[in-house]
Amino acid sequence: xxFEPIEETNRHYNEQLFSIDEKxxxxxxxxxxxxxxxxxxxxxxxxxxxxxxxGFREEYIESFFTTIEMENSFTPDIVPIEFKKYVPLLKSxxxxxxxxxxxxxxxxxxxxxxxLDIDWxxxxxxxxxxxxxxxxxxxxxxxxxxxxxxGGTTGHMSFNYIISxxxxxDLTGIEFLFKEPGWPFKxxxxxxEFAIKID
Numbered sequence: 539x540x541f542e543p544i545e546e547t548n549r550h551y552n553e554q555l556f557s558i559d560e561k562x563x564x565x566x567x568x569x570x571x572x573x574x575x576x577x578x579x580x581x582x583x584x585x586x587x588x589x590x591x592x593g594f595r596e597e598y599i600e601s602f603f604t605t606i607e608m609e610n611s612f613t614p615d616i617v618p619i620e621f622k623k624y625v626p627l628l629k630s631x632x633x634x635x636x637x638x639x640x641x642x643x644x645x646x647x648x649x650x651x652x653x654l655d656i657d658w659x660x661x662x663x664x665x666x667x668x669x670x671x672x673x674x675x676x677x678x679x680x681x682x683x684x685x686x687x688x689g690g691t692t693g694h695m696s697f698n699y700i701i702s703x704x705x706x707x708d709l710t711g712i713e714f715l716f717k718e719p720g721w722p723f724k725x726x727x728x729x730x731e732f733a734i735k736i737d
Contacts, residue, residue, distance in 0.1 A: 618646035660693040673716040709736040
């Protein structure tokens with residue numbers, strides 16, 4: 539995720555706040571360690587209780603926790619360079635008349651780009667199959683996976699993911715885990731996920 543840097547000349551910082559800011563960051567780190575990789579967004583009653591307890595608006599508290607859950611969105615963007623080759627996969631998972639297919643991978647010197655296709659019959663309402671319209675990709679702690687682009691038409695959607703560092707040419711044993719993102723990214727969360735493992 540790209541953001542314009544804030545010019546230092548526009549910032550005012552009261553140095554007496556540093557010890558408080560340091561404690562906030564320490565608490566954020568503790569929360570991250572307790573939560574692990576799972577989303578841990580407070581339920582509405584907790585948001586309301588915290589807002590009342592500390593005199594904040596609920597929307598402010600909610601936006602704070604939303605930002606906490608978005609940490610992975612702030613990883614540096616990797617731009618693939620030096621294309622090496624295509625690696626065809628054609629591995630699929632099917633659920634309730636919807637086909638999820640990892641078609642191929644483009645190998646670059648510094649990253650890999652994976653392609654996911656989602657297909658269903660045009661007369662089948664995709665939403666009625668509880669099929670999420672977006673997935674997060676994870677592999678293991680070695681790799682950072684970021685959704686790059688996606689789109690589609692009736693009966694078909696396609697997404698690609700940048701993976702860094704580059705995957706090995708021999709993908710045997712690699713498992714691609716696709717998960718529906720939960721709150722705060724989706725209000726209606728089904729918990730749907732599927733894995734595609736390369737034999």
